[in-house]
Amino acid sequence: MEQIILNIALWAVPVVLAITLHEAAHGYVARMFGDPTAYEQGRITLNPLKHIDPVGTVLLPGAIVLMNAVTGAQFPPFGWAKPVPVNFGRLRRPKQDMLWVAAAGPGINFVQAVIWVLLGSLLLPLISNPGGLEMMAALCRNGLMANLVLMLINLIPIPPLDGGRILVSLLPMKAAWQLSRVEPYGFFILIALMYSNVLNMPLRWAMDSVARFIFLITGVA
Template structure:
């Protein structure tokens, strides 16, 4: 249990940043495109307290982490924040601007993955330093968590960001039909997770994304 708590302490910061900045990025993109809803709600901020969802940001991640740790796995940690409010009708070009608002979250995760990659390079540059190992562990967690969130959210399943990107790119009639999937999107995602199809989809994409990131940075 002590080892699980120590590992949890290392990955809490990357998880909180990955989730909260992902949501803040949606709000900032919406503001740039004409919708100040998130700005007026005080949600364009890196302050995690403004984005915490008690269930998704606290209870579910902790339960998943400790249950998987006790089962002998590495300790899974996953969750979500409160969605940033966006009034798509207030965007200057709602259909086209939806692309940028949706893509902003995964883009923020990519930027953070690069940032944690640079932190990894810093840790490698100071072998033997007392902060080198904790920084390396945190950087590895930060890279993994952000790449997982980026790739997962880019899946073309509404209400994931990838689904909304598809809505923005499809012709109007097709996009309206595709958008009707959104009420069932989470059930589809859970079904893919339970049947392990989600693992089959994500694993090669994550391996590719990680390899590309390491190639660029190292």
Template sequence: MNDLIQTITVYALPVLFAITLHEASHGYVARFFGDNTAAQAGRITLNPIPHIDPIGTIAVPLFLLFTTSMMGGAGLLFGWAKPVPVNWSKLRQPKRDMLWVALAGPASNLVMAIGWAIALRLMLDNGVLHTGFFPRMAIAGIWVNLVLMALNLIPLPPLDGGRIVFSLLPNKWAYQYGRIEPYGMLILIVLMLTNVLGIALAPFLSFGQKVVSWFL
């Protein structure tokens, strides 16, 4: 139980920062391209409370941390926040601008992973042991953000990767592709349960790790 409590304290801030900036960045970029919906809903904020989903942000990650701790291994920390409301029709060029709104979330996670990597490098260079609390938090910050980036880049609507693919496809194919969206989360759960999700995440994680390694 002590190990679980320590793990929760190490991961709490990285997870909150990761989801907060991810969601706020969607709203900020949407506002930049003409949609003020998220701003009006108070979702362009660094306050994590408006972004927290009781199930996806708290219950599911805690359950996964608990089961992983009981099994004595490492697993995928999976969760989600409340989606930022975006009215795509209010964007100046909806299909084109959707690309940048969707990309903003994963990009913010990559930037945060780099930030945690720089913090870790500074701590280690100043003699802080890598087993200390704050270096462990920085390592958790890198991992949480890279996983969140990779997960959202999977080309499956309604994930950010699905929005990006939709934006890039010709109109006829895009709207056919968009018909997958009602089943997207079910497909994601099936991928997770069948261990295919790890394969899908691998290329995005590899890319993120290579970028982060430049700062370590």
């Protein structure tokens, strides 16, 4: 039981940070490009209580951690927060600016992944206690994995995921309109892909590739 509680604690900080900063980044960039909706509603904040969704931020990641503890699986927890309100009609150039608003979430997750790797490389050599060393290593590893999972799942090109909005921004108007019609069904498509295990191998390959790239640019072995 103590090990399960410790596992939840070591995942809670990086998962909440990953989800909170992801949503705040959307609102911040939207404001930069002319839409202050999230700012007006107090959603451009690092206060996780403003972003927490009971199911997506608490129950789902917690259930994955418990499942891992019981089964011995190593699937990284993921989830979602309350979506930051973005009124694309208030952006200065709605179709073009949508790309930057959508990319801000995965972008901040990539930055956090880099920070967790650098934090581990700086702190781990300073810890002599084996127990403390193991916990810090697990925390940094969890931070890397949580951000990679959230970034890569959100980059799947299906609206309303960020990757879908980026693709809508890049496509010609007619094709963009046709893709945007998928949005009401996007999450159902994602759930079907995940439960059918279609995403397992591509996601693992992508996580490994991005992690290797981060180790390369940071110089961390």
